Amino acid sequence: MRLSQARLFPLILLSTLAGLTFWLEHMVRDEYVHPSLRRHDPDYVVEQFTISNYTAEQGTLESTLSARKMLHYPDDDSSDLLQPRLVQTKPDHPRMTLTADRGALSQDGADTFLYDNVHMHREPAPELAEMHLTTSVLHIVRDRSIIRTDQDVEMREETRQMTGRGMEYHSETEQLFLRENVRGTFAPKKAR
Secondary structure, X not given: OHHHHHHHHHHHHHHHHHHHHHHHHHHHHHHOOOHHHHOOOOOEEEXXXXXXXXXXXXXXXXXXXXXXXXXXXXXXXXXXXXXXXXXXXXXOOOOEEEEOXXXXXXXXXXXXXXXXXXXXXXXXXXOEOOEEEEEEEEEEEHHHOEEEEEEEEEEEOOOEEEEEEEXXXXXXXXXXXXXXXXXXXXXXXXXX
């Protein structure tokens, strides 16, 4: 009987050590995450934030994103914006200004999100009327020159007004697509 206990003792000791090793590794891995990565606290704040994008070919100003304040979060590499303002000044396109109460930038900066009291203003051009658009959320995909939302939208131009739910605006072609529940009022242009 004593012999079987003697053989069993190293096996129990080895199993206990293996279990403690796995437990210790799990505890150390969870505890060694840097504290700034465990909480969603900003690691830096920029007052009067501004970033400009230029065309690769000519080096002309294409857009400027500014905000009263930008907060960067290291846990997910995201950035929040307070009172953002995006101005697109692409050559051969009418100037467009987008404003909101708050916004966010994607990790790589390719996507901009605007939230609350979102307003888009396109200045008039020879073939295009001045346009105002309001909604609660906009997603700007910079590389594809697309602005979209799945929320309610109201669009106003000189002689027409349209509402709908869901919108996609292609700034390269100046095309606006409303998705659902579209209603509009069209009036004849006033004689000048």
